[in-house]
Amino acid sequence: MIRLLAAAFPFLLAPVAAQAAPIEWQTDFAAAQKLAAERHAPLFVVFRCER
């Protein structure tokens, strides 16, 4: 399953530095929520099971 997702969504699995235009991923939801409120930006929350 993870292999399948790696094929479909390499941006989630590959190191950020390897991407052409890196996505700045937050890992703390509460902190991200605060940041989004300050910036008036929407949140993009990805849930990826690592089982």
Add this chain to the structure above:
Amino acid sequence: MGRPSAELAAACKPYVAVRVTDMQNVDLNVIRFDFDLTFAAVLMHADGTVYHRYGSRGPDDASTYLSLSSLAALLHDTLADHRDYERAPSPPKPTAPLPAIELPVLQQKVAAGARLDCVHCHTINDATFAHAFVQKTWRRDDAYVFPDPTRIGLALDRERQARITAVTAGSPAAAAGLRAGDDLVALGVQKRVRTQGDVQWALHEAPFAKNRLPVRFARDGSEHDAALDLADGWKRCPPEEYAWRPFKWNLSPSCGFGGPALDAGARTKLGLPDAPFAMRVQYVVDWGERAARGRAATAAGLRKGDVVIGFAGKRDFTGFDHLHAWVGLTLTAGAETEIVVWRQGKEHVLRYRLPE
């Protein structure tokens, strides 16, 4: 994949992007999605208003409705929803937070000394259903979470997921006048539909009982309102459609054993060329809280290494997942039933009372 990744990264720029791999502190009163998925995304406002849910799958393929281009397009289109919302925000009514780790079943595990390094997404349904079993509030119909759009007669486009690609004749969608080529605009609680996940959320939130679900759709540049007439129990479907969901292992009743399904070659080798299904019993659940399940099967005469070819009068399972989901979603604990095993070239019927 470099180009789509760059496209996605560009689409992410206006967002604060968060990657959650542990559900422990996720407030289940704010964020709800199809927890059984291996990949899901939620696009939302910081105040807790969810704009869209992305991620859905077919019964056999986890990537049926996932693509980088559809996700990038969703990120782009949702900016308009965000701008509209910011002009007239209507934050959800505040509720007491419910971090996933505080679900009663998980709290009991923690109290018993279990170390929970990570709460997986699929654990949420497991823990919720397990609590309902204990509280005797479990209803089998609760298992039909996030119904597929086929329940109302719709097939949707993988890329433009609000676009209807087919409408089943005689379905609620057909009766409401929806046609292939229409775009869903709103459905039930979902004020703006952009994804298959949005549709499934609206169906998830709709009552199980007979009801009329409002739908708005766009055709030829104008929008139309209609309603889907949903019959009592409309969410129920063949259990194989839910066989991929991890919670099936914890449903009650359960057969109490498991193992790999045998392919056509292995079945032929065993002298079962015409058997649609066979599985070898690799383990019997005779440990832990559910030991009674395995003990009942063992008492009936089931042994490790047996080949099961039928259960409770049914033989056409598509796999062990299907058998397990079928037992949990259609049979009743305490029912007199039978396991049909193939042993030394002969069928044996083992009768037993189906444990909880």
